[in-house]
Each structure stands twice: as structure tokens, then as C-alpha cells.
Amino acid sequence: MINVPGGTTTLNGSSVSISTFQIGKYEVTQKQWYDVMGSYPGTAPSSDYGVGDNYPMYNVSWEDIVGTSSGGSVGYTEKGITYYTDGFCYKLSVKANGGTLGSKHYRLPTEAEWEYAAKGGQSTHNYDYSGSNTIGDVAWYVSNSGITTHLVGGKSANELGIFDMNGNVWEWCSDWYGISTYPSSTSNPTGATTGSHRVYRGGGWSSGASHCTVSLRGDGTPTFRFNNIGFRLVLVP
Numbered sequence: 001m002i003n004v005p006g007g008t009t010t011l012n013g014s015s016v017s018i019s020t021f022q023i024g025k026y027e028v029t030q031k032q033w034y035d036v037m038g039s040y041p042g043t044a045p046s047s048d049y050g051v052g053d054n055y056p057m058y059n060v061s062w063e064d065i066v067g068t069s070s071g072g073s074v075g076y077t078e079k080g081i082t083y084y085t086d087g088f089c090y091k092l093s094v095k096a097n098g099g100t101l102g103s104k105h106y107r108l109p110t111e112a113e114w115e116y117a118a119k120g121g122q123s124t125h126n127y128d129y130s131g132s133n134t135i136g137d138v139a140w141y142v143s144n145s146g147i148t149t150h151l152v153g154g155k156s157a158n159e160l161g162i163f164d165m166n167g168n169v170w171e172w173c174s175d176w177y178g179i180s181t182y183p184s185s186t187s188n189p190t191g192a193t194t195g196s197h198r199v200y201r202g203g204g205w206s207s208g209a210s211h212c213t214v215s216l217r218g219d220g221t222p223t224f225r226f227n228n229i230g231f232r233l234v235l236v237p
Contacts (some may be wrong), residue, residue: 115215
């Protein structure tokens with residue numbers, strides 16, 4: 001995990017404050033997923049789109065990560081999101097605490113946290129992409145990916161030492177997709193309170209450069225899985 005010191009920043013034209021948090025240095029890998037869950041959801045990773053221990057996990061839905069009320073019971077609530085006992089986050093939290101749920105909880109980043117970290121937090125150089133104005137330095141995207149994922153950490157990191165926040169695979173965030181601008185002077189915004197789609201950010205291996213900027217937003221239903229969508233995690237506390 002990478003420590004992201006909090007501060008005030010401009011996101012989508014609004015000034016907001018973000019508290020200090022820890023976010024994954026890399027996207028969650030296929031090995032990490034399998035070690036926690038023991039199986040893959042839906043379609044397993046394949047050689048067509050990159051398969052191996054240190055390739056990013058993909059073909060994973062928001063609900064696979066967070067869990068569902070139909071598949072598990074309530075585990076914990078973080079940033080307004082209920083994490084259920086059948087989801088990856090809860091199972092990882094139990095594993096990390098030695099087999100019982102303790103204070104170490106994993107969750108998805110809020111959209112505001114994700115963008116703040118992608119921009120480099122208080123160390124930002126305000127690049128177009130996470131760590132550079134030259135996309136090929138920091139991202140696997142449609143022009144250099146060979147139409148597949150790549151091992152995590154294969155490009156340069158951003159100002160905070162975080163890899164692949166643009167390209168490789170899109171990354172789920174916790175927020176509903178419903179607003180494009182946060183209320184000004186908000187502290188730790190969490191986006192819309194209801195919706196039908198969840199946010200993902202960052203672009204993927206099949207995305208053009210314009211879809212890999214730090215401010216570009218994507219969205220999908222909570223059950224949506226695709227071969228260019230994965231995730232990274234935040235650690236609580």
C-alpha cells in the first residue's frame with residue numbers, strides 16, 4: 001500500500017479536501033484474487049487478454065468485489081458502502097487479520113480518492129496522465145498494449161509511486177455514477193447517493209489516449225464484467 005497524504009485539491013472544477021489514506025501500489029492481481037477467493041467469477045482470465053500471477057485481475061464486477069446481500073451477510077460499512085461476507089474485500093480483510101475480522105478493512109477507493117491519488121496528491125505536477133504528459137511512459141493503452149493486459153508495474157509510477165492508474169485495466173470505484181461535479185468545499189466526497197451504474201476510472205489496454213486521462217470517467221452496472229476492467233484497493237484505517 002502507498003500512503004497518500006491528505007490535502008485540498010480541485011476535482012472536476014470544485015475545491016475539495018481529502019483525508020490521508022492508503023491505496024494499492026498496483027492493481028489487484030490474478031494471484032491475489034485466487035488466493036483469497038479460490039476461484040474466478042464468470043469468465044476466468046485467459047491467454048487472449050493476459051494470464052498469470054502478476055497480471056491484473058479482470059472480468060470482475062463491482063459486486064464480486066463488494067459482495068451482495070443475496071450471497072452473504074453484512075460484513076462492515078465503509079464510506080457508505082456495505083461490504084458483504086461473500087465479497088473479495090471482506091474475505092481479504094479476514095485473511096489479513098489472521099482468520100477473523102478485525103480493524104484492518106479493505107474497500108474500494110471513492111472516485112475522489114482515486115482521482116486525487118492518480119494526480120499525485122499534494123506532490124502533483126498536474127499531468128494529463130498519472131505521472132506524465134506522455135501516455136506511453138505510464139500506461140498500456142490501445143497503441144502499445146498489443147490488445148492485451150500486461151504485468152502490473154511495467155510502466156513508470158506517478159509522483160506517489162503508484163503504478164498503472166492509467167491504462168492496463170479500468171478500475172472500479174465505490175461511487176454511484178450520477179454527478180460530474182462535487183459540491184465546492186466538500187470534505188471526502190462520495191458522489192451520488194443513488195444510481196444504477198457504478199464508476200470506473202483510468203482507461204484500459206483497449207482505450208485510446210483520450211480515455212486514459214486522470215479526469216475521464218467510465219461507468220457500468222454493478223454486475224458488469226469485462227476483459228479490461230479490474231480494481232485496486234484502499235486500506236482502512
